[in-house]
Amino acid sequence: xxxxxxxxxxxxxxxxxxxxxxxxxxxxxxxxxxxxxxxxxxxxxxxxxxxxxxxxxxxxxxxxxxxxxxxxxxxxxxxxxxxxxxxxxxxxxxxxxxxxxxxxxxxxxxxxxxxxxxxxxxxxxxxxxxxxxxxxxxxxxxxxxxxxxxxxxxxxxxxxxxxxxxxxxxxxxxxxxxxxxxxxxxxxxxxxxxxxxxxxxxxxxxxxxxxxxxxxxxxxxxxxxxxxxxxxxxxxxxxxxxxxxxxxxxxxxxxxxxxxxxxxxxxxxxxxxxxxxxxxxxxxxxxxxxxxxxxxxxxxxxxxxxxxxxxxxxxxxxxxxxxxxxxxxxxxxxxxxxxxxxxxxxxxxxxxxxxxxxxxxxxxxxxxxxxxxxxxxxxxxxxxxxxxxxxxxxxxxxxxxxxxxxxxxxxxxxxxxxxxxxxxxxxxxxxxxxxxxxxxxxxxxxxxxxxxxxxxxxxxxxxxxxxxxxxxxxxxxxxxxxxxxxxxxxxxxxxxxxxxxxxxxxxxxxxxxxxxxxxxxxxxxxxxxxxxxxxxxxxxxxxxxxxxxxxxxxxxxxxxxxxxxxxxxxxxxxxxxxxxxxxxxxxxxxxxxxxxxxxxxxxxxxxxxxxxxxxxxxxxxxxxxxxxxxxxxxxxxxxxxxxxxxxxxxxxxxxxxxxxxxxxxxxxxxxxxxxxxxxxxxxxxxxxxxxxxxxxxxxxxxxxxxxxxxxxxxxxxxxxxxxxxxxxxxxxxxxxxxxxxx
Amino acid sequence: xxxxxxxxxxxxxxxxxxxxxxxxxxxxxxxxxxxxxxxxxxxxxxxxxxxxxxxxxxxxxxxxxxxxxxxxxxxxxxxxxxxxxxxxxxxxxxxxxxxxxxxxxxxxxxxxxxxxxxxxxxxxxxxxxxxxxxxxxxxxxxxxxxxxxxxxxxxxxxxxxxxxxxxxxxxxxxxxxxxxxxxxxxxxxxxxxxxxxxxxxxxxxxxxxxxxxxxxxxxxxxxxxxxxxxxxx
Numbered sequence: 024x025x026x027x028x029x030x031x032x033x034x035x036x037x038x039x040x041x042x043x044x045x046x047x048x049x050x051x052x053x054x055x056x057x058x059x060x061x062x063x064x065x066x067x068x069x070x071x072x073x074x075x076x077x078x079x080x081x082x083x084x085x086x087x088x089x090x091x092x093x094x095x096x097x098x099x100x101x102x103x104x105x106x107x108x109x110x111x112x113x114x115x116x117x118x119x120x121x122x123x124x125x126x127x128x129x130x131x132x133x134x135x136x137x138x139x140x141x142x143x144x145x146x147x148x149x150x151x152x153x154x155x156x157x158x159x160x161x162x163x164x165x166x167x168x169x170x171x172x173x174x175x176x177x178x179x180x181x182x183x184x185x186x187x188x189x190x191x192x193x194x195x196x197x198x199x200x201x202x203x204x205x206x207x208x209x210x211x212x213x214x215x216x217x218x219x220x221x222x223x224x225x226x227x228x229x230x231x232x233x234x235x236x237x238x239x240x241x242x243x244x245x246x247x248x249x250x251x252x253x254x255x256x257x258x259x260x261x262x263x264x265x266x267x268x269x270x271x272x273x274x275x276x277x278x279x280x281x282x283x284x285x286x287x288x289x290x291x292x293x294x295x296x297x298x299x300x301x302x303x304x305x306x307x308x309x310x311x312x313x314x315x316x317x318x319x320x321x322x323x324x325x326x327x328x329x330x331x332x333x334x335x336x337x338x339x340x341x342x343x344x345x346x347x348x349x350x351x352x353x354x355x356x357x358x359x360x361x362x363x364x365x366x367x368x369x370x371x372x373x374x375x376x377x378x379x380x381x382x383x384x385x386x387x388x389x390x391x392x393x394x395x396x397x398x399x400x401x402x403x404x405x406x407x408x409x410x411x412x413x414x415x416x417x418x419x420x421x422x423x424x425x426x427x428x429x430x431x432x433x434x435x436x437x438x439x440x441x442x443x444x445x446x447x448x449x450x451x452x453x454x455x456x457x458x459x460x461x462x463x464x465x466x467x468x469x470x471x472x473x474x475x476x477x478x479x480x481x482x483x484x485x486x487x488x489x490x491x492x493x494x495x496x497x498x499x500x501x502x503x504x505x506x507x508x509x510x511x512x513x514x515x516x517x518x519x520x521x522x523x524x525x526x527x528x529x530x531x532x533x534x535x536x537x538x539x540x541x542x543x544x545x546x547x548x549x550x551x552x553x554x555x556x557x558x559x560x561x562x563x564x565x566x567x568x569x570x571x572x573x574x575x576x577x578x579x580x581x582x583x584x585x586x587x588x589x590x591x592x593x594x595x596x597x598x599x600x601x602x603x604x605x606x607x608x609x610x611x612x613x614x615x616x617x618x619x620x621x622x623x624x625x626x627x628x629x630x631x632x633x634x635x636x637x638x639x640x641x642x643x644x645x646x647x648x649x650x651x652x653x654x655x656x657x658x659x660x661x662x663x664x665x666x667x668x669x670x671x672x673x674x675x676x677x678x679x680x681x682x683x684x685x686x687x688x689x690x691x692x693x694x695x696x697x698x699x700x701x702x703x704x705x706x707x708x709x710x711x712x713x714x715x716x717x718x719x720x721x722x723x724x725x726x727x728x729x730x731x732x733x734x735x736x737x738x739x740x741x742x743x744x745x746x747x748x749x750x751x752x753x754x755x756x757x758x759x760x761x762x763x764x765x
Numbered sequence: 766x767x768x769x770x771x772x773x774x775x776x777x778x779x780x781x782x783x784x785x786x787x788x789x790x791x792x793x794x795x796x797x798x799x800x801x802x803x804x805x806x807x808x809x810x811x812x813x814x815x816x817x818x819x820x821x822x823x824x825x826x827x828x829x830x831x832x833x834x835x836x837x838x839x840x841x842x843x844x845x846x847x848x849x850x851x852x853x854x855x856x857x858x859x860x861x862x863x864x865x866x867x868x869x870x871x872x873x874x875x876x877x878x879x880x881x882x883x884x885x886x887x888x889x890x891x892x893x894x895x896x897x898x899x900x901x902x903x904x905x906x907x908x909x910x911x912x913x914x915x916x917x918x919x920x921x922x923x924x925x926x927x928x929x930x931x932x933x934x935x936x937x938x939x940x941x942x943x944x945x946x947x948x949x950x951x952x953x954x955x956x957x958x959x960x961x962x963x964x965x966x967x968x969x970x971x972x973x974x975x976x977x978x979x980x981x982x983x984x985x986x987x988x989x990x991x992x993x994x995x996x997x998x
Contacts, residue, residue, distance in 0.1 A: 529849035530776055533870035537782035540874035544789060566871055566958040574962060595989050602991035628965040631989045
């Protein structure tokens with residue numbers, strides 16, 4: 024119950040903190056904004072890629088020639104891919120400088136199980152700086168080198184190259200070798216028997232090495248020798264018999280069906296490549312794909328690699344990222360009300376590429392954003408290449424958007440960290456501020472409520488704290504202080520009122536009194552007049568009223584000058600009650616004492632005055648012929664004087680108000696006595712001055728009222744209380760002892 | 766010879782009332798309304814008894830100043846304060862200045878006249894007699910009380926009491942060992958408005974004056990709820 028009464032609402036600090044929560048809108052808005060920004064950036068990126076693709080595609084629009092150099096149906100040909108070589112290759116018959124592309128050797132002359140037969144070979148083609156490079160690993164059980172004495176060139180193991188020259192004619196070149204080392208090339212007659220000219224073709228350079236199983240041959244020829252369509256065939260003619268020197272077998276790359284004489288060297292179309300080469304930019308890959316979905320040119324590269332772990336230089340950034348990865352889905356769900364990963368499922372690269380290519384080959388430009396792996400996202404944009412209403416191919420621009428994502432992540436991290444930090448700071452600041460504010464207000468409240476004591480008396484005329492504060496609390500303090508000082512003035516006026524009144528009234532009262540005297544002397548006839556007597560009584564009455572008021576007003580002040588003595592209250596009360604019986608004839612007094620000395624440090628005649636008031640009160644209210652009981656009880660550290668009388672009871676709510684000044688419960692039937700409700704006020708002031716208290720209560724049986732005064736006992740032990748004060752020592756051999764020993 | 770009484774009171778009504786009443790009792794009365802007037806009057810001749818109000822016009826302490834002047838001129842001159850200032854401090858300072866009595870307003874003119882005659886008699890007795898061994902002196906144990914000269918001594922030490930205090934003490938010791946009620950003591954003050962408290966204050970002052978010459982003084986006893994008693998050891 025009490026708790027409910029005390030808590031009326033949230034305290035100031037709680038309120039401020041709750042308001043501080045409004046700051047949470049900052050990360051909320053930031054997150055939304057960031058997502059928007061990400062979408063915008065990705066969109067812009069897609070757009071840019073699409074535009075790039077479109078721009079590039081326009082370069083190819085109408086250029087059927089670039090795309091028609093390959094037969095439409097790729098099934099008809101065994102295509103020979105010439106792969107771009109990264110590094111220069113020495114023509115030395117060794118494969119070591121070819122790099123990793125030799126892992127994809129093409130095999131010719133294999134049996135059903137795919138093993139290379141005698142005379143079969145493995146081949147890889149490469150292309151670099153306008154040269155076509157070839158490397159062959161040939162299996163040959165009997166190596167037969169050329170004997171220069173034979174004019175015919177088909178009398179030893181040799182390599183035949185067939186192609187269509189730039190001028191459209193068939194080109195035939197043979198590589199022959201007399202021993203391991205440099206090969207010699209000749210242009211050949213159509214029957215592949217004799218060289219067309221006696222001089223070797225120097226443009227085709229080669230080298231041969233022996234291996235355990237045969238040869239390795241490496242050679243190069245200028246791409247210029249091939250026509251733009253690059254039909255190219257390659258065959259190994261195996262001669263096994265030294266004597267007959269007849270060709271045992273020819274293993275060739277040419278199609279077995281014989282539909283055409285040549286294979287196709289599918290180079291990344293140099294012209295296409297030339298066009299797009301300059302367009303590549305960092306982090307992007309541009310591919311030109313023809314309608315048969317063959318990659319015709321490619322430039323640039325996308326880093327589709329897992330993020331380098333070692334790259335994260337500091338531990339905290341790793342843990343930061345981990346933490347961020349943890350917090351991000353929660354944040355996303357909180358802010359956007361949906362799961363984070365809806366659009367972010369990991370997809371297969373190939374499927375994505377397919378989708379893009381199919382779509383664009385169908386004539387629709389497209390840009391897709393796809394997540395590949397844990398930390399990779401790419402945008403793939405494709406735009407068709409059109410010529411005369413047909414789609415020749417498509418330009419695919421692929422770019423990693425890691426940067427955007429990284430940017431977003433960093434920004435998000437910053438936002439979150441900043442938000443958390445600023446929230447913390449704001450909370451701390453708010454808390455401090457609120458605490459300080461609350462402290463100040465509490466302090467002010469304490470001081471303000473301490474300015475008036477429980478009886479409503481003003482203790483101080485001004486506040487001290489917060490008076491110089493410039494803010495509203497200062498204003499409040501000043502205004503309360505102003506109120507207090509006005510109240511103080513008013514109070515002082517009221518307090519001085521009785522004194523001033525007495526002062527001012529006594530003069531005219533004296534005039535009245537002396538005039539009445541003189542009047543009586545002048546007219547001896549009226550000396551016995553009842554009117555003169557009543558006038559004199561009136562004068563006395565006014566004087567008494569004023570005197571009583573002034574005495575009550577001065578009571579506290581005059582109590583201060585009282586000297587306390589150690590007095591036996593038992594003796595005092597006994598004496599007092601006995602005297603009461605003498606003074607108030609017709610009223611019975613009953614005293615029940617403690618029957619032993621009860622010592623208290625009091626001013627004896629103030630206690631007498633207190634008893635006078637209580638007994639007066641009891642006499643006024645007691646029922647005729649009922650005794651007034653005075654009782655003294657002693658407790659461990661205090662004594663209690665109870666004066667009880669039978670008679671009318673107190674209204675329940677007035678039991679304590681009774682002791683405030685000017686409160687009287689005599690009602691309308693006032694007797695002819697002086698009553699201003701000062702009597703019991705005097706009782707309270709005297710009791711409190713002695714460190715005691717006073718209480719009024721109805722008797723349990725409702726037959727009357729008891730007034731109880733509690734006073735502290737004088738302790739005999741020197742260690743405790745007032746008996747030990749210097750004042751008591753001063754009086755120890757004076758009145759105190761006399762009174763005590765009486 | 767007609768005794769000359771001077772009255773200093775700024776309120777004309779009260780002044781006139783005093784003058785009329787006291788003149789009727791057969792005294793020669795000079796009444797002054799301000800300090801200056803009074804001083805001029807005193808320059809001409811000093812009266813046999815002076816009644817002073819303390820506040821004269823705007824001068825709140827004029828009565829005290831006049832008292833000081835008068836006592837300086839004639840230390841034996843009986844001076845009575847008759848004032849509305851009835852605070853304990855005013856009373857003490859008034860008596861300290863050498864006033865014989867300090868009377869609060871309102872006062873009964875009969876009491877005033879009685880006091881005047883009593884003080885004049887005492888003044889005469891003091892002028893004539895040589896102190897403690899006057900024939901009118903009464904001895905009760907260690908206490909010597911000269912009603913006529915208003916002189917009290919305890920164990921041979923002179924004790925200065927105001928007129929009111931003297932009368933109360935006289936009443937108290939009339940029948941030693943017998944309790945004297947507050948009412949009796951109130952009558953002894955010859956004031957019209959007296960409370961138990963006033964009596965208590967007077968008694969305490971008397972007791973203190975005795976204790977000053979004899980720390981073991983214990984003859985004045987309280988009868989709580991009734992009054993006081995002079996106990997004979």
